[in-house]
Amino acid sequence: MEAMSPRTEPRCRTLSIHVVTWNVASAAPPPDLSDLLQLNNLNLNLDIYVIGLQELNCGIMSLLSDTAFEDPWSSYFMDVLSPLSFVKVSSVRMQGLLLLIFAKYQHLPFIQVLSTKSTPTGLFGYWGNKGGVNIFLKLYGYYVSIINCHLPPHMANNDQRLEHFDRILEMQNFETQDTPNILDHDLILWFGDMNFRIEDFGLHFVRESIKNQRYSDLWEKDQLSIAKRHDPLLREFQEGSLLFPPTYKFDKNSNNYDTSEKKRKPAWTDRILWRLKRQSQTDFQTPTLSAPFALFLRSYVSHMVYTISDHKPVTCTFDLELKPLVSAPLITLLPEGPCTMESDLLISYCLAADFLSSPWDWIGLYKVYIDISDIPETEDQFLLFYYSNNLHSVVGISKPFKIQPFSFLGEDPLDEAQPQI
Numbered sequence: 001m002e003a004m005s006p007r008t009e010p011r012c013r014t015l016s017i018h019v020v021t022w023n024v025a026s027a028a029p030p031p032d033l034s035d036l037l038q039l040n041n042l043n044l045n046l047d048i049y050v051i052g053l054q055e056l057n058c059g060i061m062s063l064l065s066d067t068a069f070e071d072p073w074s075s076y077f078m079d080v081l082s083p084l085s086f087v088k089v090s091s092v093r094m095q096g097l098l099l100l101i102f103a104k105y106q107h108l109p110f111i112q113v114l115s116t117k118s119t120p121t122g123l124f125g126y127w128g129n130k131g132g133v134n135i136f137l138k139l140y141g142y143y144v145s146i147i148n149c150h151l152p153p154h155m156a157n158n159d160q161r162l163e164h165f166d167r168i169l170e171m172q173n174f175e176t177q178d179t180p181n182i183l184d185h186d187l188i189l190w191f192g193d194m195n196f197r198i199e200d201f202g203l204h205f206v207r208e209s210i211k212n213q214r215y216s217d218l219w220e221k222d223q224l225s226i227a228k229r230h231d232p233l234l235r236e237f238q239e240g241s242l243l244f245p246p247t248y249k250f251d252k253n254s255n256n257y258d259t260s261e262k263k264r265k266p267a268w269t270d271r272i273l274w275r276l277k278r279q280s281q282t283d284f285q286t287p288t289l290s291a292p293f294a295l296f297l298r299s300y301v302s303h304m305v306y307t308i309s310d311h312k313p314v315t316c317t318f319d320l321e322l323k324p325l326v327s328a329p330l331i332t333l334l335p336e337g338p339c340t341m342e343s344d345l346l347i348s349y350c351l352a353a354d355f356l357s358s359p360w361d362w363i364g365l366y367k368v369y370i371d372i373s374d375i376p377e378t379e380d381q382f383l384l385f386y387y388s389n390n391l392h393s394v395v396g397i398s399k400p401f402k403i404q405p406f407s408f409l410g411e412d413p414l415d416e417a418q419p420q421i
Contacts, residue, residue: 010327015047015107015139015320016298021148021191021270022306022313023054025252026096029076030308036315037080044317049086049102051077052148054193055309058095058129074100085368092133094118097192099133099148105383108394109329112138119171121151121164132168132192136185141325142293143185145172149192155265158223161195165234184277186293187320190237191272193311196223198246198267206265207257210245218246222268237273240300240316247302247312255304272300272316292323330355331386331396333363339382339403347384349396360389368400 018038038044053073070078071093077100078088086102090113093099097118103111114136121131132149149168151161172182179185198206199221209217219225219242228235246266249258258264276295298317306313329352336346347363368381382403386396 010324012321012323016045017048017318017320018046019189019191019272019316020051020313021272023193023309023311025055025309026057027308029073035305036303036313047104047107050146050189051100052191053098054150055096056098090135092116092135094133095129097133097148097150099135101135109396110140110326112391112393119168121167134172136174140322143179144187145182145185147190151195153195155197162227186277188275193269194271195269198222198265203263203265210266215242237275239273240297242268244302247314249310252310253307270311270314272314294321329396333384333386333396333398335401339401341403341405356390358389362387
């Protein structure tokens, strides 16, 4: 392998990551999520989707169905993103909390899922209606933790919210020797329905400020902003400016804030935070070529077009600039000879010197989904994936190739040689 691949200094690369958080209030997916996923934004070339949902339908019949089959939201995202060359890397669910990660298939050999974890903080600290779910992975050699959470509601429960935040953080311990604690990880993405409210200001003042788009008038009384001013650890978690209307609480199927008897005060309950081990607090909006691992915020917005829930979804788009610590896949795959429908497929593959194979490893053949409107009509294209049982990850992918009908080669299938196995 070393003879085939001479060592070269890895070049810096930029990964575009789109993060979604949405309390869906037990609703089914709406017909169109193009705006949420930014599918029509021609200026974006996304590499990774990170999707966190709260309050999925977790009734008994729904949970039984989701155990046997993919839940409706996961199936929806799979159906939408698969034709765009995205593959589901990992998922974890705890009752109404769901966390999904999708990545373009070419990144899969450089993503290793190390663990998934659920931390319940609900009734007596054991019930999973509140708490957090985590996916811990290596991305091009860097350690990344992703947390989707749902914290306690109501204005008066702010101390309890902060206590649950700390408890979720404390429970994220890992078996890796070099990064046993989550604060040792290069990047933490933490988001969800955090349920922080706006203190002191009355309902009329808050609604008038929103109506006139004077959101900055409300920032100083936002409970999360207040907590960050007093808690040094919480202050390490960064957030973009809240330049969108508070995302809770709305009448369902409308853009009207709560008109029920309770008339709950609007609040930014749905938030996206991040913490970088190597980046200062002030340079997340200024790209630099000197940092080996840096995150830059491109957008932080809510999506008012969706009305199925009493919450509006919130998304963040980041550019992650990194100098890969791993630049070559552990496995190199190559189909041998012309590939036809009538003959068996012979595959050559090379293993890196430090790769530990297993009898339970396998190689899969997958069709490449492409937008047929962009290319002339032709044969289907395929990929070979090498899955490592020890690493629980895809560690090698071939280049796309075609499998052609035998007649395409101008040969008589009756005269073909015995296929090689």
